[in-house]
Amino acid sequence: MITDEAPFQAITARGVRKVYSTPSGAVEAVAEASFEIARGDFVSILGPSGCGKSTLMLMVAGLEPATSGALTLDGLPVAGPQISAGMMFQDPTLMPWRSVLDNVLVPVSMRRPVEADDLARAEHLLRMVDLWQFRDKRPRELSGGMRQRVALARALVTDPRILLMDEPFSALDAITRDEMGLALARIWDTTRKTAIFITHSIREAIFLSDRILVMGRRPSTIIEDIRVPFPRPRTPAVEAEPEFNDLYLHLKASIHRTTPAMH
Amino acid sequence: MTATHMTTDSHDPPRAGKPPEALSRVLAGVRAHARPIVLPLVTAALVIAAWEALVRVRNIPDVLLPAPSAVAVRLWETLPFLLQQAVPTTLETIAGFAISTVLGIALAVLVSASRLAREALYPNIVFFQLIPKIALAPLFIVWLGIGSSSRITFSVFISFFPVVVATLTGLTSVDRDLLRLCKAVGARPWKVYTEVRFPAAVPHIFSGLKIAITFAMIGVIVGEFITAQAGLGYMILFAASQAEMALIFAAIVLLCVIGLALYALVVLAEALALKRYGD
Numbered sequence: 001m002i003t004d005e006a007p008f009q010a011i012t013a014r015g016v017r018k019v020y021s022t023p024s025g026a027v028e029a030v031a032e033a034s035f036e037i038a039r040g041d042f043v044s045i046l047g048p049s050g051c052g053k054s055t056l057m058l059m060v061a062g063l064e065p066a067t068s069g070a071l072t073l074d075g076l077p078v079a080g081p082q083i084s085a086g087m088m089f090q091d092p093t094l095m096p097w098r099s100v101l102d103n104v105l106v107p108v109s110m111r112r113p114v115e116a117d118d119l120a121r122a123e124h125l126l127r128m129v130d131l132w133q134f135r136d137k138r139p140r141e142l143s144g145g146m147r148q149r150v151a152l153a154r155a156l157v158t159d160p161r162i163l164l165m166d167e168p169f170s171a172l173d174a175i176t177r178d179e180m181g182l183a184l185a186r187i188w189d190t191t192r193k194t195a196i197f198i199t200h201s202i203r204e205a206i207f208l209s210d211r212i213l214v215m216g217r218r219p220s221t222i223i224e225d226i227r228v229p230f231p232r233p234r235t236p237a238v239e240a241e242p243e244f245n246d247l248y249l250h251l252k253a254s255i256h257r258t259t260p261a262m263h
Numbered sequence: 264m265t266a267t268h269m270t271t272d273s274h275d276p277p278r279a280g281k282p283p284e285a286l287s288r289v290l291a292g293v294r295a296h297a298r299p300i301v302l303p304l305v306t307a308a309l310v311i312a313a314w315e316a317l318v319r320v321r322n323i324p325d326v327l328l329p330a331p332s333a334v335a336v337r338l339w340e341t342l343p344f345l346l347q348q349a350v351p352t353t354l355e356t357i358a359g360f361a362i363s364t365v366l367g368i369a370l371a372v373l374v375s376a377s378r379l380a381r382e383a384l385y386p387n388i389v390f391f392q393l394i395p396k397i398a399l400a401p402l403f404i405v406w407l408g409i410g411s412s413s414r415i416t417f418s419v420f421i422s423f424f425p426v427v428v429a430t431l432t433g434l435t436s437v438d439r440d441l442l443r444l445c446k447a448v449g450a451r452p453w454k455v456y457t458e459v460r461f462p463a464a465v466p467h468i469f470s471g472l473k474i475a476i477t478f479a480m481i482g483v484i485v486g487e488f489i490t491a492q493a494g495l496g497y498m499i500l501f502a503a504s505q506a507e508m509a510l511i512f513a514a515i516v517l518l519c520v521i522g523l524a525l526y527a528l529v530v531l532a533e534a535l536a537l538k539r540y541g542d
């Protein structure tokens with residue numbers, strides 16, 4: 001029996017390794033990853049392109065099997081797709097033939113008939129992301145930021161225990177991206193879901209996270225594990241704090257160290 | 264709201280004394296819209312006029328090249344007869360197209376859903392694309408006789424490959440992350456097909472169908488050439504044997520009209536489908 005008070009870590013990874021076998025040979029996407037994520041922690045993963053961040057997230061979601069090592073979610077080994085994970089990707093990946101509301105309900109309707117409770121939850125989430133009045137619109141009628149907000153509501157519609165986000169704001173312009181960061185922080189404050197958030201933006205990571213993991217490349221392992229000290233709820237004002245800048249410079253240097261070839 | 268409000272609030276209040284400007288703007292708009300229709304029509308009219316002039320000036324005999332006016336007269340005289348011949352051609356084209364659609368989509372689903380089917384079939388499908396299929400037409404008569412089943416089968420044979428290839432492209436074009444999301448929430452594979460892959464493939468399928476409808480007609484006409492029983496294709500062959508050039512052209516004109524109409528129907532269906540399934 002798993003309850004919210006259970007002493008489990010929400011996510012644990014021990015010696016997780018992933019080797020893709022491709023026609024042109026084996027690719028070691030993740031060499032060794034070991035970490036624990038406490039329930040309710042928002043954890044960002046930073047790292048150079050191609051270091052295996054997406055692969056790690058897919059393994060946590062049970063969508064790619066680990067070559068070796070052990071992963072658990074709420075104390076149970078990850079074997080096969082995890083229904084308890086809500087997911088967001090770089091692209092909104094909405095279905096153009098479905099309305100906004102029906103898109104939000106996709107994780108439910110793909111598995112079983114939609115019930116009144118699901119509709120109520122979808123409405124609640126759409127109101128939270130300020131899109132309830134757009135519920136009958138098609139994705140093509142929305143802006144990029146609005147679409148990504150639909151994707152956020154969709155990720156939360158099953159009330160998942162963990163939220164996995166792979167560069168969800170990378171395709172947005174800078175202003176929309178900041179707005180989305182604020183919206184995510186606000187929504188996260190009301191749900192406090194365990195979250196893994198992959199990003200290339202150090203500022204975004206600091207602003208949103210309780211903890212930041214930095215992955216290095218060759219070998220791709222976790223080279224840093226930093227706690228972010230700022231209290232919640234956070235406002236953009238934290239960016240002005242000296243500690244924010246120290247953290248920023250520290251992380252920047254640490255990411256740069258992992259990519260010595262790039263100068 | 265009162266009438267006076269409506270005029271004062273209007274975004275573009277008509278200014279008294281300046282209607283020519285508005286009129287010229289409207290005319291410019293019409294011109295911009297009409298251009299893509301008018302220009303090709305003018306070109307076609309010029310070509311036909313040149314053809315007419317050439318035949319008249321050089322006194323070219325009808326058995327070599329009839330003037331467009333002669334074709335028009337012949338078309339008018341023989342229209343009831345030609346229409347009668349057009350019925351089997353049209354019906355067989357529609358039958359061939361319909362079978363191609365079902366068969367092509369089914370084969371594409373099979374090939375995309377089963378790895379074994381894909382590995383065993385797909386290279387052959389690609390190879391078949393490359394065969395000059397018209398060369399095989401006589402075989403169909405040997406196997407199926409000279410009836411309409413032979414022509415329809417050949418029409419299917421010619422027109423279903425584009426449907427397979429287009430559908431397959433559509434079924435496999437679905438975003439990888441969307442498929443992952445479906446897998447993560449525990450969607451059954453058939454549900455992913457009916458709810459995600461197939462709707463995503465609809466726009467692609469129509470690009471295949473537009474090719475298939477023209478190919479289906481080519482298949483039927485070639486079949487009619489060879490089986491020599493009935494239909495506009497047979498009419499053309501027969502007219503050629505009688506040196507009835509004007510009749511050949513009349514039959515071709517009718518074929519063009521039918522082909523265009525069938526193609527337009529597919530385009531119409533596509534427009535309706537894209538309203539729902541398009542991006």
Ligand SMILES: Nc1ncnc2c1ncn2[C@@H]1O[C@H](COP(=O)(O)OP(=O)(O)OP(=O)(O)O)[C@@H](O)[C@H]1O
Nearest residue numbers: 020022027028029048049050051052053054055056
């Ligand atoms: N399905 C796959 N098959 C083979 N190799 C793969 C596959 N997915 C990823 N890789 C390889 O594994 C390595 C890590 O890829 P991954 O996508 O996890 O990196 P990433 O850190 O998410 O990169 P980015 O920041 O660019 O998104 C890369 O070298 C990539 O080419």
Ligand SMILES: [Mg+2]
Nearest residue numbers: 053054055166
């Ligand atoms: Mg990635």
